[in-house]
Amino acid sequence: MVTQEDRHEPIDVAMVPEVVVQRLPLYVRVLGQFASAGIEVISSEQLGAQLQMTPAQIRKDLSYFGRFGKQGRGYDVGNLAARLRSILGLDERWNAVLIGMGRLGRAVASYPGFEPEGFRIVAAFDADERLVGHQVGSLRVQQLSELPETVSTRDIKIGIVTVPAAYAQDVINELVRSGVKAILNYAPIAPSVPPDVRVQGVDPVMALQSMTFYLKD
């Protein structure tokens, strides 16, 4: 028998505002924190207090995906976290390629935060001949010409770019041509990509630069 709660209404991706999708990982995070603290049920009020947002926004955000709470009680922390992970596709494992094996690339390759969240870097590339063939952790650095082959045979949808700014757009173009659909860009540039490809920048300098506006008195 299929109950209200069990039913997985297929989510119409286009109906969900992007800002809402951006906040989902945040909810997953904070639910994890509450779970670690042994809290099993939580209200939108409490979540809002922790995240410094209004309870209404949290409830509205969640309502795009289903009905996860119980009136008079709140949300089951573990269940809500699991549902959100599933909605985000975090119950799958995602293979990624890493391009650029300089200082930054090696730091990213050895970052221990990806694996426990289901992201695995399965191949590494560099344009520098001298690096090709070297072993970095469990990865052997490949030459860029092997990229399309690797992406398609290993079903890779994610590319991570850690090359110098001057090469980043070219590398991103290569990733796109190879069929990658999501790019995590560490290079300090504003890249151009086709509309069906997503880019997220990881850029500590830009993050600082937007805060200084509020710091100058």
Place this chain on the structure above:
Amino acid sequence: MVTQEDRHEPIDVAMVPEVVVQRLPLYVRVLGQFASAGIEVISSEQLGAQLQMTPAQIRKDLSYFGRFGKQGRGYDVGNLAARLRSILGLDERWNAVLIGMGRLGRAVASYPGFEPEGFRIVAAFDADERLVGHQVGSLRVQQLSELPETVSTRDIKIGIVTVPAAYAQDVINELVRSGVKAILNYAPIAPSVPPDVRVQGVDPVMALQSMTFYLKD
């Protein structure tokens, strides 16, 4: 004589939407790219094409801060970049403290991207006694108890947090108590801070997690 262009209308910070402030560093970036390419004048149309946004949005964003363009011509790349840098406070130098000198902290300490943009890490801290006193680049690792003193004597408004998730909220509380007003948080948590303190997270995992929503077919 004070012309229209020279006049620095004092910007009412509260009047500027936050989204606009977030985009300013992006404009600075892309203007830099155009400058490097030897381009001296640029239209909102061209800027919009590069950034994949509408020309109207760029013009509207800039209009919050002044009138920087010339009708029929466009914007002087160098001048606009300089004006935006000044608006963001990027013509000042900003001192920052770094807390957490483990693997990630050392990588951040040696990241060469901060200095050329006016951000300088002037002090480093770690709770681990065994690290205190060690030299990391030009920084001597200090014990956390010296944080308030260092923040106030060296006029530090920015804190960079690279401690493990479990300690991050405590460290952020310490930074806030010491008087830091902007925090760059590398820890995978959603921290709470008072409303007069800004936080920006640098979180590659969350960036990936919001893209997978669109990847699952």
Place this chain on the structure above:
DNA sequence: GTTTGTGAAGGATTTCACAGCA
């Protein structure tokens, strides 16, 4: 002719406020 700067219109997101359920 070209492109800016900007009110006004349109669209998107957030918040309100309350019916409905546990």
Place this chain on the structure above:
DNA sequence: TGCTGTGAAATCCTTCACAAAC
């Protein structure tokens, strides 16, 4: 009673469209 889920209202943000400037 307490809290969710959600239409409707309010607010915020983007885009339009055009007068003014070069």
